[in-house]
Amino acid sequence: MTASVESFFDAQTGTVTYVVHAGRGSACAVIDSVLDYDPKSGHTGTVSADRVIRFIRAQELTLQWILETHAHADHLSAALHLRQQLGGRIAIGEQIRIVQQTFRQIFNLEPAFLSDGSQFDYLFAEDEIFHIGALQARALYVPGHTPADMAYQIDDAIFVGDTLFMPDLGTARCDFPGGDAAIMYRSIRKLLSFPETTKLFMCHDYPPEERAPCWESTVAEQRKTNIHAHDGVTAEEFVAMRTARDRTLDMPTLILPAIQVNIRAGALPPPDDNGVRYLRIPLNVLR
Template sequence: MADRALPRLSGRPLVKGFFEKRTSSVQYVVADPETKSCAIIDPVLDFDPKSGATATHSADALLSYVDDQGFRLQWILDTHPHADHFSAAGYLKDRTDVPTAIGEKVVEVQKLWQSIYNVSDCCPADGSQWDRLFADGERFKIGNMDVEVLFTPGHTLASIAYLLGDAAFIHDTIFMLDGGTARADFPGGSAPALWRSIQRIMALPDETRLFTGHDYCPGGRKPAWESTVAQQRAENSHLIEAKTEEEFVALREARDRELPMPKLILHSMQVNIRGGRLPEPENNGKRFLKIPLDALEGEPWD
């Protein structure tokens, strides 16, 4: 992680969140209001684990919104390889021919999960499934607006945030105020790394708008996904309770031991290390997912 001053980018992008209720995920369209160029962040490919059915309703809704607003789609961005839903990046790439991107550490995630699945030929472990791999501190543009990449590992070893004007897309690091912080017990995860990533985010200007990637609606409230750095510092349930790295790691690891694995983790990772593409059809024309047994800690009957 680079030791450098945090960026102070100018501008106020237009942001529209789309809540996907099956996985409690939030997808985003973010646009430069001057040029109407936009990016899609963390799109979801619909999947029903009971039937094995896939669909593109969520991703198509993003494209419809882009079209309705008269935006020009410039990027399809993922913050990390998701463990709880299929990425629709591959589908959107095929539909639009717009470049896809993710953090450069995805290569390490590919190697790790190829080992878990005991496959070495499902896809090259070189990140070539995306058009661009971003390094910490790298900049690119959406229209006339600068975007800076911030390496934010902990939830996964490849997680990144996108900083654009007064907005930061932080996905699985900090949740809404009553939701605390993201888990860090997946393969490659680290509670100490997550603490350090959160501190980088908390060092952004107070007024920075933070857009999180999930909301599990504690207490049955309506979905929400936007807060500010100042609000999170003052009111985040985990950050209030844990003031030091040692306290946070103890809190986070104790909490993670109580959580079941996401129901789609073994389904989704083999799709998402392929850049959001389903496995190739086999000789009967059908696609199949591979589920390793006893590969992750935890017992479903606990």
């Protein structure tokens, strides 16, 4: 059984959402969905997610898995909206508990918030095998960007999350709480140890002006041309580069709202006694 991949690019956040299936009428998985969010007004929306929903319904697919590669800092997850509309199970790696524990303290979240991963329907162990209908998949543990990053190997493709970008952009940052450039290097080499023809699908693209957005690469292309992690780059060189580069980067625009929603599996914070939901902004805490 061969996997088919449908991609949905959200230009506002540079995020790619994937629907992976085995053909019309089959089971499917959605990887890294996007909930629209306007930081100026605080309004949420489902335009991006509804594009995915329309495709799934048009192809008569059954949503089995709603997969997150990690708790994203650059967009809000639409996982809960997808589950409400189409069913399925929201899943992430079991190390999400570490991220929840860290950000529960940073945001001083309500006592009812549990940092045990129970907001998600399923937590994957490292290298765990699972199925999307007739398709076999494997959850690969690739920490470094955060302590909880996962990649998903399905057929001859790997959905790498934020560990790798397109070769001309390199790799993701490692300066978020719990990030580690040395661990990221090992995760990158793990991904690049797969056969050279293995397709790699990125979670993001932030294209320079001279090219259009793209998000599909191969192990061979990454090993040859990734500007940060091509063959021959040592662990020491990578850590030095990544550490110096990360010092120059601004925090993502949506990190504060995104993390609060994404560690809840796409749920918004519970409403206050006036019925309104609020996001918390910790002052002078994050760099």
